[in-house]
Amino acid sequence: MKKLLFLFGISTILFSCGSSQNKTATNSTKSQDVTTFGNSITSAELKEALYTYASDEFEGRNTGDPGQKKAVEYLKNHYVNLGIPSALPNNDYFQEVPLQTLSTPEIDLLVNGKSFTNIEDYVSVISSPDGTFDAKEIIYVGYGIDDEKFSSYTNLDVKGKVVLFKAGEPKNSDGNYTISGTDETSKWSNLRQEFVAKREAAENKGAKAVLFYNADAYSFVAKRFGGSHGRMSLVEPPKDLYYFIINTDLAKAIHSTIDTSDKTETLNSAIEFNYKNASNTFESENVVAIIKGSEKPEEYIVVSAHLDHEGIKDGEIYNGADDDGSGTVAILEIAEAFQKAVENGQGPKRSIVFLHVTGEEKGLLGSKYYTDQDPIFPLANTVADLNIDMIGRTDPKREKTNRNYLYLIGSDKLSTDLHNISEEMNTKYCNIDLDYTFNDDNDPNRFYYRSDHYNFAKNNIPVIFYFNGTHADYHKPSDTPDKIEYDLLENRTRLIFYTAWELANRKDRIIVDKAN
Known part of the structure; x- marks a missing residue:
């Protein structure tokens, strides 16, 4: 033990920062x-x-x-x-x-008259204003990207509308990603960044509500944001935007071929929901x-x-x-x-x-x-x-x-x-x-x-x-x-x-x- 203590003391002296x-x-x-x-x-x-x-x-x-x-x-x-x-x-x-602390908001959401269940089918991930919203159509924007090298919003007006997009980003014919030009992904498909970047792109274009389909991450997001124990956040004025992460059932109820289609199009899917915050x-x-x-x-x-x-x-x-x-x-x-x-x-x-x-x-x-x-x-x-x-x-x-x-x-x-x-x-x-x-x-x-x-x-x-x-x-x-x-x-x-x-x-x- 003495030997170990002696050696420890010597090592401390040898790398003591600035002493010599x-x-x-x-x-x-x-x-x-x-x-x-x-x-x-x-x-x-x-x-x-x-x-x-x-x-x-x-x-x-x-x-x-x-x-x-x-x-x-x-x-x-x-x-x-x-x-x-x-x-x-x-x-x-x-x-x-x-x-x-944000507890699970009270939400009633219907697509084409069919009711879907909060947490089980969708999760609200930002603080949004209390109110009722409905629309007769949903704009599908593929990957939901707005980048100088590729934009899902080219010649598209989504102001005041509901936007649907999915996880991931496009590739070129050579197999490389369009944004990076290599086999490496960009922020548009890294969950931690994609989660915010795609929402902000839609928000900057004036969208009223955003539906993000990410099948691989849904269970994680539902657990992270859907619990009733109270998630903590900064107090900020509620965004004039509704942002939901949705599961496969809800995504396909809106757009049946969403997994294989990247084409921007207007979908004849009606959506309506009532939203009520719960916070302390x-x-x-x-x-x-x-x-x-x-x-x-x-x-x-x-x-x-x-x-x-x-x-x-x-x-x-x-x-x-x-x-x-x-x-x-x-x-x-x-x-x-x-x-x-x-x-x-x-x-x-x-x-x-x-x-x-x-x-x-x-x-x-x-x-x-x-x-x-x-x-x-x-x-x-x-x-x-x-x-x-x-x-x-x-x-x-x-x-x-x-x-x-x-x-x-x-x-x-x-x-x-x-x-x-x-x-x-x-x-x-x-x-x-x-x-x-x-x-x-x-x-x-x-x-x-x-x-x-x-x-x-x-x-x-x-x-x-x-x-x-x-x-x-x-x-x-x-x-x-x-x-x-x-x-x-x-x-x-x-x-x-x-x-x-x-x-x-x-x-x-x-x-x-x-x-x-």
Whole structure:
């Protein structure tokens, strides 16, 4: 045992981030001993904070529940004690996020006089206005795509009408997909993106109601959106649109040859339905603090992590130590390091925003509210988002290789500068094995779309998602602070600090050269 402890201690020293590396940040206007601040990020302080934040006292931090309210107060008090001000004008650190739980709406739907059953045959997947709607015809638009390389809506007026489309996308005579020109699909047939892209295409064309036939995904969608337990979403004005995912029986009742036909046509199928919402509104909070830049305060580096977790289920507390207690306490330590620099007269040139978002587990809701509804600071002035979601453990797939690793996702997708800076900071200060396994566009896990950075990326803001991978305790009550590998958490947190430091202090703002 002593030998194992000795070797563990040696490994910690060998890859301790910044402890024996070059001490001068590049592209800065004056020499700064950045490691003085980076070395203030310690495993002991991370451990102390996480044992509190992921304790039973916080009851799993479920969005909107008392435990989550305790969590945001803890974060606020931490920034108050550090002397880091709120990013909000009212100085209370809380950006109120209006949320609602959506229970299954009451819907009566008939096609050609035949009644179909809610959940069994169709699912409503957005909040729509209460009311009655009927139409004598339905416009079938094949795959429902509106792209510069192919459009299902060419010379077609669907304003105020009902539109039906199906999953997938067309291919050319050579077997390649029309949109990509290769054997790879585009967003128009990837479920996570297709689901929104095709709806938005119909909505932009003025459709009143949309029916999406996806036989393969129907059971998943029915389970995801059809349960009466209450799905959570942002409170938004109901869209003047009805959007239903429909099963095979309903699709074929409207268009008997839908599986084989891609031809746009007007169908003599009458549809009518009554729609009544069922929802309950409440508020949660993002916690936002800021250190203003000394030279370019109107340019912002965002460091983000989600503050929520799964709460209590069947009497068991889901503490969420790694997910995302690790990211949360990492931000607190990064903030403290930057504040030490400020107190030493070496504050960042650009502003650093410390953003703890709510509702990530419910669908990236807090970050979506920040980017889509109420960006506290202009997105056009936001240089990058460094998002931290699970950095305290080891992926079982990595246990037999170098444990001093970290998965990076998204660093090269929008900005070559950001990727190069990330690599440079790691080489200079940390020597962590940066693993890009999940950065592949064809990653079946789709991690790029599954944490809060994505709401920044979709707005062409460069991002890095820092991630250790999943493990046996992921989304289980056993994700507890005693299982965190604090030496790894320290080193990974320091890397993120050094990257943020360089982004904030370099002469030129990074360039977005791969905009969507």
